[in-house]
Amino acid sequence: MVRYPLEYNQILNRTKYNTFGPVRKNKDGSVRFHKGWDFVAPMWTPVFPVATGKIVGVTRFDKEGSKYGITVTLKFKEQGSTYWAFYAHLASVAVNVGDEITSTGTILGYVGDSGNSKGIKASCVHLHFEFRNRELGGNGTTDRIDPVQFYGDPPYDGLYYIDDE
């Protein structure tokens, strides 16, 4: 069983366009794929491992022009298969590459607004979260897994939307 990347009661709202797949548009009108789910949450909300595993990627600094800003990647096993959980737009990271995560209560980092997290109508502070079946995903939704497969349908749609990655 994988858990949510945040304490559920700390999620303020789910975005209208948080769904996975060809749900967004570029400025020129072409389709853009959303590769995961967005969880709107207050700045500095802790993010947790969805399962026990190992930290395989950390981006500690928010470089100019960065898409995902400060990120953490967790490798984990679920029912005999290996997956990667990717957390983006963080405010800061609390773990290091190579850390073995033995408890799903371990704080991996904190929700923030690093990278391209800027929303149009709402708070831009959110967690961009992906499940992958390879460490580094390809274009579009290649190597991404719809979180619905782990969590079922999103509990509800919110009033906010975010036009970002």
Ligand SMILES: [Zn+2]
């Ligand atoms: Zn997103």
